[in-house]
Amino acid sequence: xxxxxxxxxxxxxxxxxxxxxxxxxxxxxxxxxxxxxxxxxxxxxxxxxxxxxxxxxxxxxxxxxxxxxxxxxxxxxxxxxxxxxxxxxxxxxxxxxxxxxxxxxxxxxxxxxxxxxxxxxxxxxxxxxxxxxxxxxxxxxxxxxxxxxxxxxxxxxxxxxxxxxxxxxxxxxxxxxxxxxxxxxxxxxxxxxxxxxxxxxxxxxxxxxxxxxxxxxxxxxxxxxxxxxxxxxxxxxxxxxxxxxxxxxxxxxxxxxxxxxxxxxxxxxxxxxxxxxxxxxxxxxxxxxxxxxxxxxxxxxxxxxxxxxxxxxxxxxxxxxxxxxxxxxxxxxxxxxxxxxxxxxxxxxxxxxxxxxxxxxxxxxxxxxxxxxxxxxxxxxxxxxxxxxxxxxxxxxxxxxxxxxxxxxxxxxxxxxxxxxxxxxxxxxxxxxxxxxxxxxxxxxxxxxxxxxxxxxxxxxxxxxxxxxxxxxxxxxxxxxxxxxxxxxxxxxxxxxxxxxxxxxxxxxxxxxxxxxxxxxxxxxxxxxxxxxxxxxxxxxxxxxxxxxxxxxxxxxxxxxxxxxxxxxxxxxxxxxxxxxx
Numbered sequence: 056x057x058x059x060x061x062x063x064x065x066x067x068x069x070x071x072x073x074x075x076x077x078x079x080x081x082x083x084x085x086x087x088x089x090x091x092x093x094x095x096x097x098x099x100x101x102x103x104x105x106x107x108x109x110x111x112x113x114x115x116x117x118x119x120x121x122x123x124x125x126x127x128x129x130x131x132x133x134x135x136x137x138x139x140x141x142x143x144x145x146x147x148x149x150x151x152x153x154x155x156x157x158x159x160x161x162x163x164x165x166x167x168x169x170x171x172x173x174x175x176x177x178x179x180x181x182x183x184x185x186x187x188x189x190x191x192x193x194x195x196x197x198x199x200x201x202x203x204x205x206x207x208x209x210x211x212x213x214x215x216x217x218x219x220x221x222x223x224x225x226x227x228x229x230x231x232x233x234x235x236x237x238x239x240x241x242x243x244x245x246x247x248x249x250x251x252x253x254x255x256x257x258x259x260x261x262x263x264x265x266x267x268x269x270x271x272x273x274x275x276x277x278x279x280x281x282x283x284x285x286x287x288x289x290x291x292x293x294x295x296x297x298x299x300x301x302x303x304x305x306x307x308x309x310x311x312x313x314x315x316x317x318x319x320x321x322x323x324x325x326x327x328x329x330x331x332x333x334x335x336x337x338x339x340x341x342x343x344x345x346x347x348x349x350x351x352x353x354x355x356x357x358x359x360x361x362x363x364x365x366x367x368x369x370x371x372x373x374x375x376x377x378x379x380x381x382x383x384x385x386x387x388x389x390x391x392x393x394x395x396x397x398x399x400x401x402x403x404x405x406x407x408x409x410x411x412x413x414x415x416x417x418x419x420x421x422x423x424x425x426x427x428x429x430x431x432x433x434x435x436x437x438x439x440x441x442x443x444x445x446x447x448x449x450x451x452x453x454x455x456x457x458x459x460x461x462x463x464x465x466x467x468x469x470x471x472x473x474x475x476x477x478x479x480x481x482x483x484x485x486x487x488x489x490x491x492x493x494x495x496x497x498x499x500x501x502x503x504x505x506x507x508x509x510x511x512x513x514x515x516x517x518x519x520x521x522x523x524x525x526x527x528x529x530x531x532x533x534x535x536x537x538x539x540x541x542x543x544x545x546x547x548x549x550x551x552x553x554x555x556x557x558x559x560x561x562x563x564x565x566x567x568x569x570x571x572x573x574x575x576x577x578x579x580x581x582x583x584x585x586x587x588x589x590x591x592x593x594x595x596x597x598x599x600x601x602x603x604x605x606x607x608x609x610x611x612x613x614x615x616x617x618x619x620x621x622x623x624x625x626x627x628x629x630x631x632x633x634x635x636x637x
Contacts (some may be wrong), residue, residue, distance in 0.1 A: 056392060059126035060082040060148065061111055061133055066225030067160050068132030071381040072096070074416070077103035080392055084126055086111035117149035128156045128331075128391075130384060135231035136163035137279070138327075147173060147184055147401075156182050158384055158404070160189040163231070164240075167192065167281035171195055184401035188217060188383045190349070191298060194413065196405040198351040199286065202365045202426070206355040209290045214282065215260055215275040217301035219347040222377045224302075228336040233326040235279040236311065237318025239264075243287045253279050254315035258299060260332035262348035263533035264368040264425030266446025266550035270348045272530040275299030276312060285403055303343050307336065347376030364429035372421035382416045384410055409453035435461045438508050439548065439555075441526055442535050444548045451583040453585040454521035454555055456611060460509055464502040468587070469495050470515060470607030479599035488541055489603040490515030500609060508536075515605070534560055542567045545581075555581040575602065 058075070062068035063085035070445025072083050083100070085093045086109040090091045093108035094191040100106050111120055113133065121129060131146050136159070143166055150157040151173060161167050170186035177184045187193060203209045218224070236254040243249065256277040286296045302308055311333075317323040326333070352366035367542055371379065386408055387397065396562050397407050418422065427444045430436055436460040440447040447455065457466065474484055474492045483489075490496065496516050508525025520539075527534040527545060534545045535557070546560035559581040577593040593604040 056080060056129065056388075057082045057084060057124075057126045057386065059086055059109065059111070059124055059129045061086050061113065061119070061129065061131050063109075063132065064089075064092050065132060066223070066228065066377075067134075067381050068130070068574045070378050071095060071130065071132060071160075071278060071384055072100060072106075074378060075104060075382055075388060076100045076106070078389070078392070079103055079105075081105070082107065083386075084109045084124060084582060085320070086124075088112055104537040108612070114145060117145050117385075118152045121155060122154050126155060128158065128388070131157070131159035131161070132381075132384075134161070134163075134227040135234060135557070136161040136166040137231050137234045139166065145172070150184070150588070151176050151180060151182065154180050154182055157184045158387060160187050160380060160384060162189055162191050162280055164279055164281045165285050166279045167403045168284050170401050170403060177401040178399045181399050183397040183399055183405035184346065185397060185407060187281050187285075187389070188387060188407075189380045190383070190406040192282040192285050192403060193383045193408055194349075194379070194410075195298070195351055196286065197408055197413070198367045199290075199353060201410040202351065202353045202367055203290075203355055205357070206353075206363060207360075208292055208360045209355040210293065210351060211295040211354045212282075212286055212290075212293065212296075212351065213258070213260075213295070213297045213353075214351040215258075215262075215299045215301055215349065216274075217262060217270060217275070217303075217348045219275050219373075219376055220303040220341045220343045221345045221375075222347060224334070224337050226330070226334045226440070229337065230327065230330045232278070233330040233333060234240075234519050236326045237315040237323075238279070240277070240279055240283060242283050243293055243296050246292075252319045254312055255319055256297075256299075257312065258297070259530070260301075260352075261352060261530075261532040262350045262368050262370065262424050263427075263547075264370055265427060265444035266449060266548070267370055267423055267425070268547040268549055269533040270346060270370065271560075272532060273301040273355050274305050274308060275304070276308060276315075281403060281405075285405055289405065298515055300335070304340065315516040345372045345373050347525045362429075366427045367424065368427065369417075369422065371426045375420040375422055378416075378420065379422070382413060386412045406455070437461055438504075438524060438526060442533070443548050443550065446548075449550045450555055451553050451554075453583045453586065453588045455583050457581070457588045457609065458502075460502040460504055462504065465499065465612045466502075466609040467497075467499045467588075467612055468607055468609035470605045472496050472515060473600060473601065473604040475601040475603065477599050479596070480602045481565075483599070485601050488518065488520030490518045490520075490605065496605075496607075498609065500605060522559055524594050530637050531561070542573075553583065561579060563599050572597075577604075 060068045062088055081104040083104050083106045085097050087093050089376050090110040097106040097108050127148050167187040173184055199212055238253050242251045254276045258275050260267050261272045276299050280298050282298050283358045287293050334475045349369040354364045437458050437460050471494050472492050497518050499514045501512040512521045523538045527536045531545050537544050543563050547555040547558040547560050562574040574598045575594050577595045580591050582589045585607045589608045591606040594602045
């Protein structure tokens with residue numbers, strides 16, 4: 056199968072070629088205006104598919120070039136599709152004239168929706184013409200179908216894409232954003248056609264598959280994507296569709312928002328002249344985590360009329376996220392090789408793949424996904440179960456039992472305690488009430504539910520310290536918050552190899568957020584050994600070294616057991632304290 060990738064050495068075309076490079080049944084025709092660049096890129100591809108460099112100029116006689124190259128399929132991966140000019144479908148027409156199949160990675164609303172005008176001609180020639188075979192709208196539509204398959208009514212769809220700051224954004228992507236920033240968009244709002252302005256509306260959201268370290272809470276800005284027009288056609292009952300992008304660093308996004316407002320207020324005619332500068336700044340000013348993500352959240356009603364809220368989350372580590380926009384096209388091509396050819400006709404490619412088709416490609420890279428479900432009002436789910444979502448069921452029974460705190464729970468066991476010897480370590484330990492160093496230290500922990508979360512009271516051989524834990528919200532969404540007096544820590548609950556890890560994601564003093572690099576750190580996890588719940592806590596600081604470390608085991612005490620005061624903990628005032636809390 057000969058595949059002509061127009062823009063084959065560009066941002067998205069190049070990633071598509073790499074996704075297909077290990078397929079020996081393919082000949083990849085890497086095309087662009089520069090034959091030299093095409094050849095250099097061909098030489099960089101791994102062994103597998105045959106690859107040939109081609110010179111292709113979309114502004115010349117497209118039909119003649121396609122006829123000379125003789126591909127079986129043409130993939131347009133150039134763009135920006137929003138500014139293709141007076142004849143935006145010239146490659147489509149060239150393919151139809153030659154009876155060649157066509158796919159593009161377009162994300163322009165008008166371009167993708169307008170592809171249907173060629174449906175009759177494509178069917179007459181027995182070819183398929185698929186537009187929008189990319190994250191938006193194909194993946195978002197597939198996810199929406201998956202989330203809503205058992206609902207009687209779909210009310211809202213809100214989605215967002217958050218690329219890594221180090222993703223390497225192409226110039227054509229920036230040109231597309233610059234072309235529509237501040238421009239009017241047709242959207243559905245309150246169940247009616249409405250008007251919005253690109254990059255001037257924002258929302259915050261936290262992407263976090265259950266049991267994974269979530270992304271930082273991000274700001275998303277409304278973008279012009281085909282989903283805004285196509286999803287209401289698939290689900291006419293929709294009351295709202297909103298899709299945003301959350302590029303970082305956030306300061307650059309805020310500057311772009313301000314510029315978009317100038318366009319909306321007609322103080323600037325367009326941002327297109329600034330595209331080159333925007334591209335340079337975007338690829339120069341980078342900080343933050345080298346991770347990206349995506350979410351789709353829906354609301355609707357079940358057959359019984361119960362309101363439902365569900366969200367699908369995707370996390371991509373390192374350089375794997377930028378491959379996602381090209382994965383739809385790669386999956387379609389592999390399905391053709393396997394004997395499943397798309398139906399003839401011209402259409403937006405929003406129904407040609409399902410979410411399951413992506414899974415094989417996700418599994419080959421550091422990409423994880425998960426679904427979060429809303430819970431009924433008043434549901435007495437334990438705190439950790441609420442934060443973990445579906446990942447709760449992946450934990451061993453002993454860990455789940457220890458956090459099954461819908462009523463007061465006590466546990467007893469033994470611990471080994473280590474303390475830092477430096478001045479700062481001793482001061483911090485004394486102020487919090489951390490236990491003294493020792494082996495086989497008797498330990499009792501009481502978990503008490505509160506209106507917001509849980510109160511943990513730890514007693515090491517009579518030395519007691521406590522903390523409050525609750526579910527985070529706002530910028531701490533998807534996190535567990537733990538407070539020790541005026542200090543509050545944001546913790547990610549991560550399930551890995553039957554262990555529950557707690558990873559520090561932020562901290563604050565008297566409500567003032569502080570830099571994570573300046574905060575305490577360490578290794579915190581829960582596990583099961585010999586049929587018992589085990590814990591490992593190690594708190595360190597870059598400047599102070601070890602502050603405290605304790606590890607050991609606990610077993611729950613039957614709630615019906617007589618709660619008498621343990622005499623080995625005796626010290627002045629302790630018995631009265633015990634009775635008050637019992």
